[in-house]
Amino acid sequence: xxxxxxxxxxxxxxxxxxxxxxxxxxxxxxxVKHSMNPFCEIAVEEAVKLKEKKFIKEVVAVSCGPTQVTExxxxxxxxxxxxxxxxxxxxxxxxxxxxxxxxxxxAALAKKEEASLVILxxxxxxxxxxxxxxxxxxxxxxxxxxxxxxxxxxxxKVKVVREIDGGLETIKISMPAVLTADLRLNxxxxxxxxxxxxxxxxxxxxxxxxxxxxxxxxxxxxxRVDEPPTRLAGVKVETxxxxxxxxxxxxxx
Amino acid sequence: xxxxxxxxxxxxxxIRALKTVQAEHAPPQHYTWRRNCSxxxxxxxxxxxxxxxxxxxxxxxxxxxxxFADEADVVIVGGGPAxxxxxxxxxxxxxxxxxxxxxxxxxxxxxxxxxxLSGACLEPSALNELFPDWKERGAPLNTPVTxxxxxILTEKYRIPVPMLPGLPMxxxxxxxxxxxxxxxxxxxxxxxxxxxxYPGYAAAEVLFHEDGSVKGIATNDVGIAKDGSPKxxxxxxxxxxxxxTLFGEGCHGHLAKQLYRQFNLRENCExxxxxxxxxxxxxxxxxxxxxxxxxHSVGWPLNRNTYGxxxxxxxxxxxxxxxxxxxxxxxxxxxxxxxxxxxxxxKHHPFVAKTLEGGDxxxxxxxxxxxxxxxxxxxxxxxGGMLIGCSPGFMNVPxxxxxxxxxxxxMLAAEAIFPKVTAEDPASETAxxxxxxxxxxxxxxxxxxxLYAVRNIRPSFHNYFxxxxxxVYTGVFYWILRGKEPWTLKHAGLDSAQxxxxxxxxxxxxxxxxxxxxxxxxxSVALSGTNHEGDQPPHLTLKDDSIPVANNLAxxxxxxxxxxxxxxxxxxxxxxxxxxxxxxxxxxxxxCKTCDIKDPSQNINWVVPEGSGGPAYxxx
Numbered sequence: 008x009x010x011x012x013x014x015x016x017x018x019x020x021x022x023x024x025x026x027x028x029x030x031x032x033x034x035x036x037x038x039v040k041h042s043m044n045p046f047c048e049i050a051v052e053e054a055v056k057l058k059e060k061k062f063i064k065e066v067v068a069v070s071c072g073p074t075q076v077t078e079x080x081x082x083x084x085x086x087x088x089x090x091x092x093x094x095x096x097x098x099x100x101x102x103x104x105x106x107x108x109x110x111x112x113x114a115a116l117a118k119k120e121e122a123s124l125v126i127l128x129x130x131x132x133x134x135x136x137x138x139x140x141x142x143x144x145x146x147x148x149x150x151x152x153x154x155x156x157x158x159x160x161x162x163x164k165v166k167v168v169r170e171i172d173g174g175l176e177t178i179k180i181s182m183p184a185v186l187t188a189d190l191r192l193n194x195x196x197x198x199x200x201x202x203x204x205x206x207x208x209x210x211x212x213x214x215x216x217x218x219x220x221x222x223x224x225x226x227x228x229x230x231r232v233d234e235p236p237t238r239l240a241g242v243k244v245e246t247x248x249x250x251x252x253x254x255x256x257x258x259x260x
Numbered sequence: 261x262x263x264x265x266x267x268x269x270x271x272x273x274x275i276r277a278l279k280t281v282q283a284e285h286a287p288p289q290h291y292t293w294r295r296n297c298s299x300x301x302x303x304x305x306x307x308x309x310x311x312x313x314x315x316x317x318x319x320x321x322x323x324x325x326x327x328f329a330d331e332a333d334v335v336i337v338g339g340g341p342a343x344x345x346x347x348x349x350x351x352x353x354x355x356x357x358x359x360x361x362x363x364x365x366x367x368x369x370x371x372x373x374x375x376x377l378s379g380a381c382l383e384p385s386a387l388n389e390l391f392p393d394w395k396e397r398g399a400p401l402n403t404p405v406t407x408x409x410x411x412i413l414t415e416k417y418r419i420p421v422p423m424l425p426g427l428p429m430x431x432x433x434x435x436x437x438x439x440x441x442x443x444x445x446x447x448x449x450x451x452x453x454x455x456x457x458y459p460g461y462a463a464a465e466v467l468f469h470e471d472g473s474v475k476g477i478a479t480n481d482v483g484i485a486k487d488g489s490p491k492x493x494x495x496x497x498x499x500x501x502x503x504x505t506l507f508g509e510g511c512h513g514h515l516a517k518q519l520y521r522q523f524n525l526r527e528n529c530e531x532x533x534x535x536x537x538x539x540x541x542x543x544x545x546x547x548x549x550x551x552x553x554x555x556h557s558v559g560w561p562l563n564r565n566t567y568g569x570x571x572x573x574x575x576x577x578x579x580x581x582x583x584x585x586x587x588x589x590x591x592x593x594x595x596x597x598x599x600x601x602x603x604x605x606x607k608h609h610p611f612v613a614k615t616l617e618g619g620d621x622x623x624x625x626x627x628x629x630x631x632x633x634x635x636x637x638x639x640x641x642x643x644g645g646m647l648i649g650c651s652p653g654f655m656n657v658p659x660x661x662x663x664x665x666x667x668x669x670x671m672l673a674a675e676a677i678f679p680k681v682t683a684e685d686p687a688s689e690t691a692x693x694x695x696x697x698x699x700x701x702x703x704x705x706x707x708x709x710x711l712y713a714v715r716n717i718r719p720s721f722h723n724y725f726x727x728x729x730x731x732v733y734t735g736v737f738y739w740i741l742r743g744k745e746p747w748t749l750k751h752a753g754l755d756s757a758q759x760x761x762x763x764x765x766x767x768x769x770x771x772x773x774x775x776x777x778x779x780x781x782x783x784s785v786a787l788s789g790t791n792h793e794g795d796q797p798p799h800l801t802l803k804d805d806s807i808p809v810a811n812n813l814a815x816x817x818x819x820x821x822x823x824x825x826x827x828x829x830x831x832x833x834x835x836x837x838x839x840x841x842x843x844x845x846x847x848x849x850x851x852c853k854t855c856d857i858k859d860p861s862q863n864i865n866w867v868v869p870e871g872s873g874g875p876a877y878x879x880x
Contacts, residue, residue: 022791023876026622029579040370040789040876197482200461200498201328
């Protein structure tokens with residue numbers, strides 16, 4: 008029947024204070040607490056729920072990166088995915104990896120695994136790109152249901168309620184399709200210890216981007232990473248005239 | 261009232277003292293007013309099931325409470341130096357003797373090392389025994405100690421004290437380490453040897469056989485809402501059963517607290533006494549960096565009757581990093597004392613400020629540590645389990661080192677357990693194995709000799725001259741006589757009983773943080789990376805919700821708002837009417853355990869929150 012691919016990304020935990028590397032080439036990641044991107048957790052939960060409701064048969068968790076990402080795949084397996092795929096990317100390729108490269112990998116895997124749905128988080132909390140889902144759909148020429156806050160499968164079609172600036176938009180798209188999960192889609196379940204133990208027995212396949220015919224060359228080069236400028240203290244003024252005088256003095260008006 | 265000129269100098273002094281006491285003594289009606297208002301309707305604070313059992317709670321009717329269970333040979337609670345050394349030693353013995361052994365280790369932090377905090381100057385004695393080839397294996401001992409300074413600080417000056425060989429604090433041959441990284445490395449070695457390590461799962465409950473021996477542990481339940489009711493995602497924790505369970509929860513573990521009562525392990529020892537250690541990591545100006553330099557100080561800003569001091573270690577790991585911190589003995593008497601603010605204040609001393617000027621603070625954390633030593637060692641074995649590491653408390657206080665003894669205790673536990681757990685017929689009276697050989701091994705080891713030799717140094721501070729009396733005692737009896745004196749001094753008793761009522765003490769005027777050398781509490785807590793799932797019952801449980809305002813605030817002016825290094829406890833005005841209530845910001849907790857130790861009412865019981873919550877220390 009149907010198979011779903013779920014993408015999971017290993018990111019620096021949201022509660023950790025980020026530190027820029029002394030050479031300004033990036034942020035410090037060594038030894039820093041990492042966890043699964045919160046939107047990816049929601050995507051996994053949705054996929055597992057669809058499987059529990061018997062709309063789909065198999066959920067495959069996919070992650071791209073160095074060996075550490077297997078921990079993230081294991082968490083997805085503990086939440087209920089059936090098997091995992093680890094696309095090995097390390098070193099310079101990993102640092103330069105962006106949404107386009109991931110989208111190419113997912114497009115290739117979706118075709119290879121004959122997936123009927125690709126479910127991703129709407130964006131990652133480290134780069135906030137919000138591009139991978141959309142790019143994957145474009146490369147596959149599949150319909151996309153992004154910012155999903157409700158997903159219902161109706162035969163060969165998917166009804167998606169999308170969170171947009173103006174409110175909620177309901178669309179019906181045909182499968183195969185790409186969906187990206189927004190915050191209110193569901194509440195992810197915990198990866199409990201018995202499930203982590205069972206997950207150790209589930210298979211994680213290893214492959215390289217080259218095996219999928221994907222070239223990892225990035226057309227984006229990061230020149231420099233800086234901390235945001237320290238916010239200066241505000242100045243309180245007593246009257247409106249004071250305010251106007253200050254704004255004139257600093258050249259704003 | 262007292263015409264001063266008519267009295268002698270002594271009388272004038274006496275009169276001045278009396279006037280000060282009168283000024284501090286608040287009028288009695290102030291306290292009656294507060295006591296009346298504490299009977300106002302207080303919002304409920306505690307909702308944890310350890311205080312309000314779920315079998316009597318109607319919201320839990322019909323909820324599936326069955327737990328999945330698994331069997332191992334040995335289960336270890338706590339992935340610190342002791343727990344990991346025990347696991348490693350067990351697997352090393354299994355490999356040597358070609359026997360199969362299932363060893364499972366649970367750790368509440370999200371990754372091994374994330375809740376580890378220490379100075380630290382590591383004495384490699386235990387490591388040399390565990391892994392003689394640690395250097396080839398890449399153990400992160402990158403900074404051998406090159407310089408050792410000790411000072412007595414006054415407000416503006418520094419009195420250097422020679423670090424003679426033979427003094428307990430002499431660090432020749434030791435390494436400055438980032439203990440979190442070292443523990444992480446130990447975790448990797450353990451996994452390679454086949455230990456099953458489960459970070460992110462806290463041991464929340466001790467399980468017992470019918471005969472009263474320990475059967476194992478159960479991990480925390482997940483998905484309980486803040487008000488104590490079950491959420492949709494509620495799931496029971498898992499039971500891990502073992503022939504022997506090792507408890508290595510570190511200083512003042514919450515399960516250990518329960519075990520002391522259950523098995524009466526503390527009937528022949530003194531109550532443990534503690535200190536709180538606060539630590540920061542700074543990247544400093546390269547010109548000021550002296551890799552391998554160890555600096556310790558006592559004196560300012562603490563008075564001579566408050567035990568404590570500082571450390572500042574220059575690491576050698578690439579960037580100009582220093583690890584610095586401040587320790588305050590939790591037997592302090594003034595409820596207005598704030599260990600965090602003493603730490604921030606100390607950094608302004610000219611001798612310290614000159615190293616830190618132009619630098620950046622990159623990490624912060626805090627943890628309680630043991631100060632009791634030999635006199636406070638409980639019985640460490642009981643049917644079905646044993647205590648290892650800082651949990652019973654093998655720290656050598658004057659040396660300020662506990663990692664090597666913790667590791668050794670883990671190794672000795674493993675060596676005592678191994679023959680019993682792999683034997684065909686364990687020949688035990690109880691279902692959970694009782695292995696008293698561990699305690700015998702401890703008593704024959706260098707841990708015991710070390711702790712015995714320094715047993716009188718910490719208690720010697722309890723004299724009129726405080727710090728100075730203690731230093732003189734150390735000089736005479738330890739440095740010259742090596743601790744061979746025939747007597748054993750006693751500690752002062754429970755730390756929580758040492759606070760004097762607020763009205764007998766003077767509030768301390770702390771300087772405002774300047775944002776460059778000293779900082780405020782909340783920005784420091786943010787640097788610890790601590791976080792917890794917000795929608796869960798506060799894990800700082802109160803046996804009685806009304807006691808904080810009625811007792812802690814009324815008599816001691818709420819010392820928990822000052823001793824908590826993470827801003828968990830706040831007395832805020834009631835929304836309606838007069839009076840204050842205690843607000844517990846459980847999400848800030850850094851798992852230091854100071855509140856459980858120092859609460860004068862002993863009303864706070866720290867229990868473990870959902871696993872993977874807590875600080876996210878990186879190499880602290």
